[in-house]
Amino acid sequence: MDLPDYYEFCCRVKIVAGHNALEKIPVLLADKGSKKPLIITDKGVVGAGLIDIVSRVLQDRLAGTLIADNVPPDSDIRIVHQLAQLYRDSGCDAIVAVGGGSVMDTAKGVNIVVSENASDLMAFSGAGALKRPLKPLIAIPTTAGTGSEVTQVAVIKDHEKHLKMAFLSYFLLPDVSVLDPRMTMTMPPFVTAMTGMDALSHAMEAYYCLQKNPLSDAHALSAVNMIYRYLPIVADNPLDPNGRLAMSVGACLAGIAFSNSMTGIVHNLGHASGSVCGVPHGQAMAILLPYGLEYNMHKCEDTIVRLLLPMAGEAVYHDTVKEQRPQKVVSLIRQLNEDLHKMTDGRHARCFGELKDREQKPTVPREALPRIARAALLDGASMYNPEDTDYDDNLMVLEAAWEGHPLDRSKVKKG
Amino acid sequence: MGLVDVVRAGRKPFKRAYVAVFLWFTGRAIQAAAKVDEQVRREFDSLPDDFTFSLGVLPDGPWMLIGKDKGRVKYLGGNPGGRRIYIRLAMKNIETAFLILSFRESTALATARNRLITEGEVPHALAMIRVMDIVEVYLLPKMIARLAIKRYPSWTPGRKVFGRIGIYTRVLLGI
Amino acid sequence: MNPETVFTFTCPVKTNSGNKALENLPIELSGLNAGKPLIVTSIGKVGRNAIRTLTGAFGDSGMTLGVFDGLPDKVDPALIEQLRTTIIEGKYDSVISLGGGTIVDSAKILNLAVSLKTTDVRSLSAQTPVNRNLLPLVVVLTANATGLETSQQATLNGTVLSSEYLAPVLVVIDPRLTRGKEGKIIYATGLAALGRALEAHIGAGKNPFREAYSFAAIRFIRENLPAAVRNPDDKKTTLAVLNAAAMSGCAFSGTDASPLHKLGQVFQEVYNIHPGIIMGMCLPHILGDYLHQGGHDLSSLLQPLTGDDDFTQTPEDQRAGATVSVLNRFMADLYSVLGKDVPQTLKEPGVPRYVMEDILDVLDADPDGVYLRAVVGRIWDKTPVAEKKG
Numbered sequence: 001m002d003l004p005d006y007y008e009f010c011c012r013v014k015i016v017a018g019h020n021a022l023e024k025i026p027v028l029l030a031d032k033g034s035k036k037p038l039i040i041t042d043k044g045v046v047g048a049g050l051i052d053i054v055s056r057v058l059q060d061r062l063a064g065t066l067i068a069d070n071v072p073p074d075s076d077i078r079i080v081h082q083l084a085q086l087y088r089d090s091g092c093d094a095i096v097a098v099g100g101g102s103v104m105d106t107a108k109g110v111n112i113v114v115s116e117n118a119s120d121l122m123a124f125s126g127a128g129a130l131k132r133p134l135k136p137l138i139a140i141p142t143t144a145g146t147g148s149e150v151t152q153v154a155v156i157k158d159h160e161k162h163l164k165m166a167f168l169s170y171f172l173l174p175d176v177s178v179l180d181p182r183m184t185m186t187m188p189p190f191v192t193a194m195t196g197m198d199a200l201s202h203a204m205e206a207y208y209c210l211q212k213n214p215l216s217d218a219h220a221l222s223a224v225n226m227i228y229r230y231l232p233i234v235a236d237n238p239l240d241p242n243g244r245l246a247m248s249v250g251a252c253l254a255g256i257a258f259s260n261s262m263t264g265i266v267h268n269l270g271h272a273s274g275s276v277c278g279v280p281h282g283q284a285m286a287i288l289l290p291y292g293l294e295y296n297m298h299k300c301e302d303t304i305v306r307l308l309l310p311m312a313g314e315a316v317y318h319d320t321v322k323e324q325r326p327q328k329v330v331s332l333i334r335q336l337n338e339d340l341h342k343m344t345d346g347r348h349a350r351c352f353g354e355l356k357d358r359e360q361k362p363t364v365p366r367e368a369l370p371r372i373a374r375a376a377l378l379d380g381a382s383m384y385n386p387e388d389t390d391y392d393d394n395l396m397v398l399e400a401a402w403e404g405h406p407l408d409r410s411k412v413k414k415g
Numbered sequence: 416m417g418l419v420d421v422v423r424a425g426r427k428p429f430k431r432a433y434v435a436v437f438l439w440f441t442g443r444a445i446q447a448a449a450k451v452d453e454q455v456r457r458e459f460d461s462l463p464d465d466f467t468f469s470l471g472v473l474p475d476g477p478w479m480l481i482g483k484d485k486g487r488v489k490y491l492g493g494n495p496g497g498r499r500i501y502i503r504l505a506m507k508n509i510e511t512a513f514l515i516l517s518f519r520e521s522t523a524l525a526t527a528r529n530r531l532i533t534e535g536e537v538p539h540a541l542a543m544i545r546v547m548d549i550v551e552v553y554l555l556p557k558m559i560a561r562l563a564i565k566r567y568p569s570w571t572p573g574r575k576v577f578g579r580i581g582i583y584t585r586v587l588l589g590i
Numbered sequence: 591m592n593p594e595t596v597f598t599f600t601c602p603v604k605t606n607s608g609n610k611a612l613e614n615l616p617i618e619l620s621g622l623n624a625g626k627p628l629i630v631t632s633i634g635k636v637g638r639n640a641i642r643t644l645t646g647a648f649g650d651s652g653m654t655l656g657v658f659d660g661l662p663d664k665v666d667p668a669l670i671e672q673l674r675t676t677i678i679e680g681k682y683d684s685v686i687s688l689g690g691g692t693i694v695d696s697a698k699i700l701n702l703a704v705s706l707k708t709t710d711v712r713s714l715s716a717q718t719p720v721n722r723n724l725l726p727l728v729v730v731l732t733a734n735a736t737g738l739e740t741s742q743q744a745t746l747n748g749t750v751l752s753s754e755y756l757a758p759v760l761v762v763i764d765p766r767l768t769r770g771k772e773g774k775i776i777y778a779t780g781l782a783a784l785g786r787a788l789e790a791h792i793g794a795g796k797n798p799f800r801e802a803y804s805f806a807a808i809r810f811i812r813e814n815l816p817a818a819v820r821n822p823d824d825k826k827t828t829l830a831v832l833n834a835a836a837m838s839g840c841a842f843s844g845t846d847a848s849p850l851h852k853l854g855q856v857f858q859e860v861y862n863i864h865p866g867i868i869m870g871m872c873l874p875h876i877l878g879d880y881l882h883q884g885g886h887d888l889s890s891l892l893q894p895l896t897g898d899d900d901f902t903q904t905p906e907d908q909r910a911g912a913t914v915s916v917l918n919r920f921m922a923d924l925y926s927v928l929g930k931d932v933p934q935t936l937k938e939p940g941v942p943r944y945v946m947e948d949i950l951d952v953l954d955a956d957p958d959g960v961y962l963r964a965v966v967g968r969i970w971d972k973t974p975v976a977e978k979k980g
Contacts, residue, residue: 001809003830003833004608005528005608006529006608006609006610006611007529007607007608008528008606009604010603012601012603014599014600015598015599015600015799016596016598017597017598017797018595019596024596031721127532127534128621132622166537170604170621209527210523210526211528211529214833214837215803215837217806218801218802218803218805222801222805226798249798306898314902317902318902318903377541378537378541379537383527384523388564413566413569418673418676419673419680420656421680422645422656422657423655424616424649424650424652424653425645425646425649426649427649431650474652475650475652508610508617509613509649510613510647511613511614
């Protein structure tokens with residue numbers, strides 16, 4: 001286990017996990033002295049019947065619970081201020097966020113406004129603007145992927161001014177994250193597949209990127225172990241409660257790992273393909289993950305090789321000759337994508353070329369690749385990637401990922 | 416209150432002086448590189464017309480500023496003088512600044528070790544980091560520059576040698 | 591992870607470890623809205639140089655610090671009350687403890703007394719409700735840590751107070767302070783870390799979040815303790831051992847039944863001996879018992895205790911046994927490096943009879959008292975490591 005010359009690690013979130021973990025919420029709120037929480041969620045979560053489960057748990061003990069379900073798929077500063085007003089007007093004293101990444105971001109934004117009594121959220125953007133604990137925030141993720149229930153970041157968009165604001169502070173970490181398999185059981189297989197691959201990409205990138213440290217490593221390895229084992233199980237059988245719980249725990253471990261170790265080229269190109277072509281984040285992660293490992297292999301083969309045992313288990317580890325172990329990691333991820341492709345009747349794409357939108361048009365036309373490669377130069381994830389990336393490097397990786405061919409590693413520029 | 420010794424934090428004048436000199440040097444070198452190197456010029460061209468970048472040490476300096484002025488890239492000393500700062504790269508303390516400016520930790524590693532605080536928009540910050548990487552290749556011998564950046568570029572000998580001479584001359588003359 | 595029960599894990603401590611970690615203290619404090627810390631330590635335990643290194647790290651920050659370097663070996667309620675007054679009157683807004691073990695207990699109790707406005711420190715008990723944020727507490731580790739510094743516990747003369755709010759907000763591990771004068775200091779710190787990490791790793795309520803800390807702690811001890819004990823002046827390996835100590839404290843919170851920890855604590859309380867020394871004596875006996883009894887997941891310890899290759903080469907049904915023999919060999923190696931510097935039985939340092947009686951009295955009050963007494967009886971003069979070797 002490597003000890004870097006210097007590192008920092010922090011995850012203050014209390015994790016409460018298990019079947020019936022939701023039932024702990026009344027006690028958790030009481031611990032924080034809360035009598036009237038505001039539940040922040042979105043229509044999709046309500047439509048899937050998940051809020052019914054949460055409110056049933058809360059109803060007995062907390063009569064005053066308020067539900068706001070108008071979080072849009074993309075966080076919006078207007079909604080943040082609107083919900084903050086609702087929180088104040090109703091005399092709420094805690095926030096319970098139920099949903100995916102956008103709900104978590106919105107809840108964190110609302111928490112800044114109500115805790116700092118801010119009239120303008122903008123004043124708190126960037127790093128280090130928050131200096132004291134905020135109001136109690138309980139996060140209940142409904143996907144097993146983003147890890148935002150354990151990250152110290154919130155991204156809020158101002159759609160009128162075309163601005164994307166990032167907020168970074170340990171005080172944005174939720175007080176508690178509740179992982180209950182009932183919250184992810186209704187996810188259809190293709191969403192399960194891509195959110196699961198998002199989580200796996202968090203764990204793996206966290207393990208090879210520059211900010212890695214012993215604690216992020218330990219979380220990452222454990223996450224890889226759980227996600228690789230249980231993702232095919234729940235994609236195949238969505239109602240497997242133990243599999244669902246394991247995936248939630250795995251995604252949470254991966255979230256802790258990457259929020260302390262950051263991510264690299266996979267996320268860098270993934271963000272860019274999302275902003276240029278609207279590729280769903282998890283789908284981009286699934287496609288790009290093997291390429292991230294290949295691109296960085298010459299710099300971190302000794303690191304990547306250690307992913308094999310937690311992934312594939314002892315038999316495969318033992319039966320693979322030492323020299324081939326790093327490559328085995330890559331090929332197992334390609335195989336996993338292949339399996340998920342089959343389980344989702346082809347909806348889970350293996351390469352950019354076969355990705356289609358709702359009208360069956362290609363999501364990523366080949367001629368868009370140069371634009372994605374350029375957009376990636378504007379994204380911060382490149383900082384933490386072990387090898388340098390420029391426009392040509394990005395394009396080379398994107399072209400291979402579009403075709404679905406392994407990366408020709410002899411063409412990767414080395415310093 | 417005899418129970419407790421009250422200690423006022425000391426000063427580190429030598430390290431401060433070293434850091435100040437290096438910030439001055441880096442500032443003038445960036446100004447020079449923007450004239451000498453095509454890639455650096457292109458990076459600055461893509462930035463806003465009143466773009467200002469500041470690099471320095473928390474909590475109270477020293478700082479250096481680089482800004483665009485009527486299309487030209489200029490070293491602006493240590494005082495913002497009312498200019499809007501687009502990117503502020505702050506090193507957390509004087510020891511950290513010393514580690515980075517004596518090239519014992521690369522910008523990428525220092526970032527990965529949480530030694531820098533970046534304020535401003537990410538694309539601007541990345542552009543400035545690319546500029547500083549290029550400047551380091553010009554200023555430093557290959558052996559040291561290799562540690563300071565992720566991938567040593569394969570430039571033509573002409574670009575490196577003439578660029579290096581051009582930048583050193585301009586830094587010393589301040590042009 | 592047992593899916594049938596709901597588990598909870600929390601580690602409120604941020605870790606800053608490595609080169610120039612101390613110099614980040616001013617910015618860490620200002621991020622917590624604090625700017626005037628009170629440093630509490632014991633000059634006898636940490637030495638003047640360590641205090642100078644710490645205060646020197648604030649250079650150029652413009653901050654004012656208070657330094658109290660006279661903490662005794664035991665938590666002294668009267669002194670805590672005086673320091674409480676100092677904090678309030680001097681308007682200190684944070685506490686930094688420098689050192690390990692009881693120094694941190696004092697700092698935690700002091701923080702509690704300030705934040706809960708307790709004028710009578712003796713009135714604090716296990717029942718005292720601690721359910722809100724206290725002042726920011728930073729622990730700066732030195733070579734003789736015990737691992738409990740990062741835990742959610744504080745011991746006030748035999749009474750254990752426990753709350754997540756008692757944990758420090760930040761642990762700082764700086765290689766300038768982790769080097770020890772003697773191998774036996776690093777040995778004791780390492781064994782305390784190993785003991786607690788082992789108990790966390792196999793204890794009830796096992797979960798992957800806790801295991802991340804215990805796994806990393808055990809690996810670090812295995813990979814670094816022998817070298818650190820041989821050369822206690824080495825920065826890299828001692829830094830790793832102290833990292834393991836900090837991790838073990840994080841993993842340990844929430845572990846209940848823990849004979850190694852309990853025995854270590856009792857001897858520290860009553861006889862003022864580093865708990866790691868006692869845990870080292872007890873470790874082979876207790877793990878041997880576990881192996882004999884079955885029901886403890888010893889096989890899960892083999893991977894952190896060996897490495898990926900050795901682990902996969904050992905057949906599954908032999909892993910528990912392999913764990914015990916690996917540990918016994920590990921202990922035997924450490925003892926052979928240290929020779930007579932570290933006692934392997936209680937008889938060697940000659941613990942007086944009246945002390946032993948006090949210790950046994952305390953153990954009697956424990957639900958596992960009968961077993962703990964039996965272990966104490968065995969470590970009096972038996973060294974299982976030597977027996978096995980022979």
